[in-house]
Amino acid sequence: MAGGAPAAGGAGNGVRIVVAGDAKTGKSSLIVTAAAENFPTNVPPVLPPTRLPVDLYPERVPVTIIDTSSSPENRDRLVEDLTRADAVVLTYACDRRETLDRLSTHWLPELRRLEVKVPVIVVGCMLDKRGDQQPVSLEQVMSPIMQQFREIETCIECSALNHIQIPEVFYYAQKAVLHPTAPLFDQEQQVLKPRCVRALKRIFILCDHDRDGALSDAELNDFQVKCFNAPLQASEIVGVKRVVQEKLREGVDERGLTLTGFLFLHALFIEKGRLETTWTVLRKFGYNNEIRLCDDQLPPPIKKYPDQSVELTTEAMEFLRKIFFTYDVDCDGALRSHEVEDLFSTAPENPWNEAPYVDAAEKTALGGLSLDGFLSLWALMTLLDPIRSVETLIYIGYGSDPLSAIRVTRRRRLDRKKQQTERTVYQCFVFGPKESGKSALLNAFIGRPFTEEYVPTTGNRYAVNVINQPEGLKKTLVLREIPEEGVKELLSKKDALAACDVAVFVHDSSREPSWEKATEMLVDVASQGEATGYEVPCLIVAAKDDLDPYLTEIQDSTRVSQDMGIEAPIPLSTKLGDFSNIFHRAVRAAEHPHLSIPETSAGKSRKQYHRLLNRSLVFISVGAAVAVVGLGVYRVYSAKRNSSS
CATH class of the missing domain: 3.40.50.300 (P-loop containing nucleotide triphosphate hydrolases)
Known part of the structure; x- marks a missing residue:
């Protein structure tokens, strides 16, 4: 090179x-x-x-x-x-x-x-x-x-x-x-930095057209022309391979320059002060100084209303299914941690090693990600950070137009009017006071065993899984746990509920204060929805059904649900593994966004006022119409009388 x-x-x-x-x-x-x-x-x-x-x-x-x-x-x-x-x-x-x-x-x-x-x-x-x-x-x-x-x-x-x-x-x-040194090379260790290695590995794979794990003479020449606008002479190719082989035997094999040899060459350039060579290669393949793809390689900022979300397209999902089976080397139907790391080895980092993705999906008994778990995490990343999701797709080999990987869904407000949704990924906000059982519900959703130990959730936590529907359909449900102390801050934002498809309110059915606090949250959320137009279907969950309920729990909770016009509280016990089909019920509520929407007293009064106002306007309109008709009849009568005289 x-x-x-x-x-x-x-x-x-x-x-x-x-x-x-x-x-x-x-x-x-x-x-x-x-x-x-x-x-x-x-x-x-x-x-x-x-x-x-x-x-x-x-x-x-x-x-x-x-x-x-x-x-x-x-x-x-x-x-x-x-x-x-x-x-x-x-x-x-x-x-x-x-x-x-x-x-x-x-x-x-x-x-x-x-x-x-x-x-x-x-x-x-x-x-x-x-x-x-x-x-x-x-x-x-x-x-x-x-x-x-x-x-x-x-x-x-x-x-x-x-x-x-x-x-x-x-x-x-x-x-x-x-041509900065710092992003490429660790001066102390005298090695290429991990992010530089990952980018060069991706470039190597993109140039290895026959996917045989080595750059042939023809592929090496194509690479040279693409990056430096000049072909290599046959003697130069021989020279390059000889330099590598003398220092690193495994850098060249019978097929050509291996990935190890390709990386060695770049380390050699940098050690000799020829950083511009490596930077030229990186920039020809769209990388910036942070060794991430430049903005012009990614979709433009996504324009959408707050109550719209972003989902992967069928084309992107098919690509991900193929990727899953490609990296499932042992063919056990799951991606182990080393296989996931290998999959993301051409990206700047594994995006799922950090919150909120780490531990957000179900793992198999041996700790791997099933296909559903794998696709669930992609759905979550696309929902929360669509541009990064597309960026990561490109890093792992998605070659189509980046815009073909995602679609913006219809507005939730319009879904409620049409009484149906085309969405395939639903976001459920899980509200409830401390120690009500929110975390246990999220854990159960992704197959984690129940534990008596209470660990408070300090920030927003997510759990995501695929819900199998009748006729073989699959929907993805995202549970977002809202800590008690975070509710006030969340609802202080005008668009707080815009991204919510369904809200679940969890209370400890054995403790009256827990029910009172959950009810207060339900009213606050319903009021916010009524005020902003982002009404959301709501479900009440009576958790810890294995404990004795407080004396008037059933009576109180039934009365509130009836008053607000939503489904009766759903009893469940994560300890006993009795979930009362809660996750399917949450999906069903999201699929019918016009139902299960709670009404507060203020909301009912407002609706009654609008009904009376509309009725008055109708009476006025009818009266005005009668008057107009009467006036018209009178004019016809007058005209006739005048003509006859």
């Missing part, structure tokens, strides 16, 4: 380099000499923004250099410039040791405090003033500082007076922005 002119991905409209450091360390002289190629005789205290000639470096990317003042009165301007920088050049004077010490005691800690996370180039200016009487090794001086501050990309000494290494200063700064 040979490097061509690298793309300037991540540079935006150019590279903005900010030069900072103590006073009189040569900042302005450095900038003027780089721009004008002449040492200045008179330099103003702070230069205006300076543009370098666009053809100064091979990348032909515009470079703007910002001079700064270190005086206290100009601190606000300095902070603003530093926080907008693409790279920072920190200067010290080669003949003044105290300015070098200030880098580690002031400037570098200050950059961290301001959270300026960009490459730093440390530059020793006025090399001509140090003289031969003060011999010192730059590596010896800078090594301890670079060990402490990993953000330092490189160090260099220069002399503006003698024109020594002036263009190189800003070339290294520009290169650090366009």
